[in-house]
Amino acid sequence: MNITKTVNGSTLNVALEGRLDTVTAPDLEQALKGSLDSADALVLDFAKLDYISSAGLRVLLSAHKTMSKKSGMKVVNVNEIVKEVFDVTGFVDILDIE
């Protein structure tokens, strides 16, 4: 999985490409660690993300909790497979999905 971070003012944009799964979830966790301290808002761009498994959900939940104390976290450009995972697991009610 490729992770591209872009800072836009106080907003951190993180674009993911590939698969967010058991193997790659620790990479995202590491990429967010430290970066979230200086960000007021987080946007996760899933335009090039193929799919997400529960290992990825764990990282999203943790980031969501951290950012909910600030201006929040948004997930954008979610494909059908990822949307289904969010629907089935109830994450659709937790996350701000565009």
Next chain:
Amino acid sequence: MKELTVRATVGNIPQVTAFIDALLEDAGCSMKAQMQIDVAIDELFGNIAHYAYPGGAGDAAVRFSLDEAARTATITFIDSGVPFNPLAQDEPDVTLSADKRTVGGLGIYLVRKTMDRVDYQRRDGMNILTITKTI
């Protein structure tokens, strides 16, 4: 039937996924079903890698068979680790707020919701978990 046996490690998940993806592509599987199956592999093989052989290492076999008439793929995960029936877990509460949420049990729940069938058997000292999906 095709079979792959590898060490049950997280690092081998991509190899198992590539093995199954090639067979699914040959079978003309839809991209959606393939990705749902890939997620199921991540959850199920990942479970084996994490829990089957506490304090040690062992192998896991992944078998693939295709029912061309029914257009279904059946994938079986076999390990000889500690007995573990993931289907016996309580279903997670998917309506809890973020503060109360954990992701424990969410992986197998997702597999049950996206596959047509999930079966578990303990036989001859082996955990045998089978998923079936219309491709």
